[in-house]
Amino acid sequence: MFNYTFQWNQALARLPQMLDGALVTMQIAILSMAIGVLLAILLTGCRLSGIRVLQGFAVTWVEIARNTPALFQIYMAHFGVASFGIHFSPFTSLLIGITFNNAGYLAENFRGALKAISDTQSRAGRSLGMTPVQAFRYIVLPQMLRIAYLPMTNQMVWAILMTSLGVTVGMNSDLYGVTQDLNALTFRTFELFAIAAVIFYVITKVIGLGARLLATRLFRY
Amino acid sequence: MIKIENVRKSFGQLEVLKGIDLTVEKGEVLTIIGGSGSGKSTLLTCINGLEPIDAGRITVDGTVVHDKSTDLNKLRRKLGIVFQQFNAFPHLTVLENVMLAPRKVLKQSRAEAEAMAIKQLGHVGLGDKVDVYPSRLSGGQQQRMAIARALAMSPGYMLFDEVTSALDPQLVGEVLDTLRLLASEGMTMICVTHEMKFAREVSDRVAFFHKGVMAEIAPPEKLFGAPEDPELQKFLAATH
Numbered sequence: 001m002f003n004y005t006f007q008w009n010q011a012l013a014r015l016p017q018m019l020d021g022a023l024v025t026m027q028i029a030i031l032s033m034a035i036g037v038l039l040a041i042l043l044t045g046c047r048l049s050g051i052r053v054l055q056g057f058a059v060t061w062v063e064i065a066r067n068t069p070a071l072f073q074i075y076m077a078h079f080g081v082a083s084f085g086i087h088f089s090p091f092t093s094l095l096i097g098i099t100f101n102n103a104g105y106l107a108e109n110f111r112g113a114l115k116a117i118s119d120t121q122s123r124a125g126r127s128l129g130m131t132p133v134q135a136f137r138y139i140v141l142p143q144m145l146r147i148a149y150l151p152m153t154n155q156m157v158w159a160i161l162m163t164s165l166g167v168t169v170g171m172n173s174d175l176y177g178v179t180q181d182l183n184a185l186t187f188r189t190f191e192l193f194a195i196a197a198v199i200f201y202v203i204t205k206v207i208g209l210g211a212r213l214l215a216t217r218l219f220r221y
Numbered sequence: 222m223i224k225i226e227n228v229r230k231s232f233g234q235l236e237v238l239k240g241i242d243l244t245v246e247k248g249e250v251l252t253i254i255g256g257s258g259s260g261k262s263t264l265l266t267c268i269n270g271l272e273p274i275d276a277g278r279i280t281v282d283g284t285v286v287h288d289k290s291t292d293l294n295k296l297r298r299k300l301g302i303v304f305q306q307f308n309a310f311p312h313l314t315v316l317e318n319v320m321l322a323p324r325k326v327l328k329q330s331r332a333e334a335e336a337m338a339i340k341q342l343g344h345v346g347l348g349d350k351v352d353v354y355p356s357r358l359s360g361g362q363q364q365r366m367a368i369a370r371a372l373a374m375s376p377g378y379m380l381f382d383e384v385t386s387a388l389d390p391q392l393v394g395e396v397l398d399t400l401r402l403l404a405s406e407g408m409t410m411i412c413v414t415h416e417m418k419f420a421r422e423v424s425d426r427v428a429f430f431h432k433g434v435m436a437e438i439a440p441p442e443k444l445f446g447a448p449e450d451p452e453l454q455k456f457l458a459a460t461h
C-alpha cells in the first residue's frame with residue numbers, strides 16, 4: 001500500500017529551476033497588480049463619472065471578475081480570444097487573465113473604501129477651485145488607497161496563487177509550470193510539489209511582511 | 222461685490238430659498254442668522270456654485286455664477302468657504318493641506334505656495350503646527366487650518382458657514398478671534414453664525430433668515446436693538 005520512498009535529494013537538485021520559476025511567478029504577480037491597481041482606479045472613476053455607459057462597463061467588468069472562476073478568465077484570455085484570431089503567448093494570457101481578475105476585485109474594494117470617505121472631503125476640494133478629477137486625485141484617492149491597503153495585499157497574495165492556473169494555457173516557466181514539467185520528468189511528485197508549496201508559502205509570507213513594512217513608511221497619519 | 226437677485230431654490234418639493242435679494246459690498250461683513258433649515262447654508266453653496274439655482278441670478282464681481290459659460294473652478298478661487306465640518310485632509314500635514322490648492326489650482330511653485338501657507342498659518346495662529354497631521358489638532362485648530370487653507374488662495378470673499386457650531390464651547394473663542402482679525406483687516410465676509418454677541422460686534426449688517434425668506438436685514442444695533450419682524454423677535458427672545 002504505502003510503498004512510496006521519499007527521494008528529497010533528487011527533488012532538491014531541481015531547486016534552482018524552481019526558484020527561476022518563482023521569479024517568473026513574482027514577475028507576473030507584480031505586473032498584474034501594478035496594472036490591476038491602475039485599471040481599478042480607472043474603473044472606480046468610471047463608476048463615479050455619472051456617465052451611464054462607463055458605469056455599465058465598470059459594473060460588467062467587476063461582476064464577471066468576481067463571479068466567474070479565475071480559471072475561466074485566464075482561459076478566455078488565451079483560447080477565447082484565439083477564436084477571433086488573436087494569439088497571445090501563455091505568459092501574456094496569464095498576465096491578462098490575472099490582471100482582469102485583480103482589477104475587478106480591487107475596484108470593488110475601492111468602492112467599499114470610498115464609502116468611508118465623507119463627501120465633504122471632495123466638496124472641500126471643489127470649494128478651493130479644484131476640478132472633480134483633481135479633488136479625486138489629490139484628496140480622495142490617497143485616502144482610498146490607504147483604506148483598501150489590506151485588501152490590496154490580500155489580492156497580491158491571490159495573484160501569486162493564481163499564477164498556478166497558467167498551466168492550463170500552456171504556461172511552463174512559472175513556479176507551478178516548472179514543477180509540473182519536472183514532475184513529468186522525474187516522477188518525484190510529492191517532493192516536488194511539497195517544495196513548490198513551501199516556496200509559494202514563503203513568497204506570500206514575505207509579501208505580507210513587506211506590505212506591513214511599506215505601510216509604516218507610506219502612511220504616517 | 223456679490224449680488225443676489227431674486228434667487229429661488231428647491232430640493233424636490235421643498236422650496237428652500239424663496240426669492241432672496243441681497244448685495245454684499247467689497248469690504249463689508251455680513252452675518253446671517255436664523256433657525257435651522259431656514260436656507261442659510263444653501264445660499265452659501267449657491268453663491269460658490271456648488272448648488273444650482275432654479276431662478277434669479279447671483280453675480281460675483283460681475284460674473285454670473287450659474288451661467289453655463291462661467292468657469293466655476295476659476296470663480297471659486299475668489300470665494301473662500303469654510304464649513305461647519307472641518308474637512309481637514311487627513312493624509313496631508315497642516316502645511317500640505319494649505320499648499321495643495323495653490324499648487325494644483327493656481328500652479329504655484331513649491332516655494333511660493335509654502336511661503337504663502339506659512340504666512341497664512343501664522344495668521345491664524347498655527348505657525349508652530351505646520352508639520353503636524355490634522356488628527357493631532359484640536360477642533361478649533363483644525364477649523365483655523367481650514368480658514369488658512371481658504372486664505373492661501375487669496376480670495377476676494379470669505380464665506381463662513383457656522384464654523385464654530387461643531388466645536389467644544391471652550392474652543393469657540395479662538396476661531397471667532399480669527400474671524401474678528403479678518404474682519405478688522407477689511408476682508409469681505411459672509412458669516413452664517415449662531416454667535417449673537419459675535420454678530421453684533423463684527424457685522425456691518427445682519428440678515429435674519431426664516432423659512433427661505435430674508436425676513437429682515439439691518440445694521441446690528443438696529444436688528445438686535447429694535448427688531449421689526451415678529452419671527453425675528455421670537456428668534457432673539459429664544460436665543461437669549
Ligand SMILES: Nc1ncnc2c1ncn2[C@@H]1O[C@H](COP(=O)(O)OP(=O)(O)O)[C@@H](O)[C@H]1O
Pocket residue numbers: 232237255256257258259260261262263264
Ligand atoms: N442636498 C439637499 N437635499 C435635500 N434637501 C436639502 C439639501 N440640503 C438642504 N436641504 C434642506 O433644505 C432646507 C434648508 O437647509 P439649509 O440651507 O442647510 O438650512 P440652514 O443652513 O439654514 O440650517 C432644510 O430643510 C434641509 O433639510
Ligand SMILES: [Mg+2]
Pocket residue numbers: 261262263382383
Ligand atoms: Mg446650515
